[in-house]
Amino acid sequence: MGIKGLNAIISEHVPSAIRKSDIKSFFGRKVAIDASMSLYQFLIAVRQQDGGQLTNEAGETTSHLMGMFYRTLRMIDNGIKPCYVFDGKPPDLKSHELTKRSSRRVETEKKLAEATTELEKMKQERRLVKVSKEHNEEAQKLLGLMGIPYIIAPTEAEAQCAELAKKGKVYAAASEDMDTLCYRTPFLLRHLTFSETKKEPIHEIDTELVLRGLDLTIEQFVDLCIMLGCDYCESIRGVGPVTALKLIKTHGSIEKIVEFIESGESNNTKWKIPEDWPYKQARMLFLDPEVIDGNEINLKWSPPKEKELIEYLCDDKKFSEERVKSGISRLKKGLKSGIQGRLDGFFQVVPKTKEQLAAAAKRAQENKKLNKNKNKVTKGRR
DNA sequence: ACTCTGTCTCAAGACGGG
């Protein structure tokens, strides 16, 4: 999941592509969210003292519903209209990664069985967390009752989120996952959820500014990400972020880099290109992912189905009726104020004038130089 | 001196009462 060290590269080389802002500045915006990723976080994080998940009387897990319900409310309160995107089938290339993960699971299961202390059991249990079909379906049911739209992506949710943003159906993709940039989402929002309450402001990453700032085409950027390390294939051992960027800059593509290394010109014997390296397929998964055409998608935010929502959450899942009812009124209120929401699409399709883009790129370049000069700066805290 | 690797750590949600 994600691209290793990409965040660090962007912060260092193109800090101006990351705009930091308050959640309020997204009022009226629509955003696409990777649902499966959220569910995973909730399942891991929403726990009780004893480390167990929240459940109803029948012992069915409710952590994911809890998280999804309140996080969604929180966004609605702030005038943000979320659309959730669920993962479809993972692409074949990911199966290597996935089998690795499942063999790790088997080991963890063994350790769990052998675990003696409660603490040890808890630790292993957390590692075993997986988003099941049921979790996904329950979350979809919840969203349906809340009147929040969702989409089931053909493959990767991130790719579909980016597609929605590209076609102006939403303003941005909201995710912690940097690989959303590889799908060329106009904007990526990080920390959208835990701003306000927590420390960090929301980071809004502008993909075009990243490309211009690094002076790479999208193809080169994707190649860079593959070399940094992605989910789809190996990277070249011994080549870290610094070298990867240098190589892409001087050679322009992985093809050329492979040629360069194999020809021996690099007078560097240690770098080993992975065998049968499927970087071309990986590249295509980023450049041309399987998605539903955004133009065919019509996102609708509807009033909540009050009675059924109470039945589902309170009767079935044992949520507090008082809280759910208050949630319902928050939903209705948020929906009303959202009617005159911003027209995300309009400004996206014809994004910025050339002048604006050029000015922004220039700023990025200048920033880059500045940053280079003050080597070893203490990381800005706040 | 620089870069990369490996190993360690920690936290991960949302909310509110005190």
Added chain:
DNA sequence: TTGAGACAGAGT
């Protein structure tokens, strides 16, 4: 699981 940050150690 991820990601980040910190740090040690090895290779160039």
Added chain:
DNA sequence: CCCGTCC
């Protein structure tokens, strides 16, 4: 802010 509760 800390720390317990939510289910």
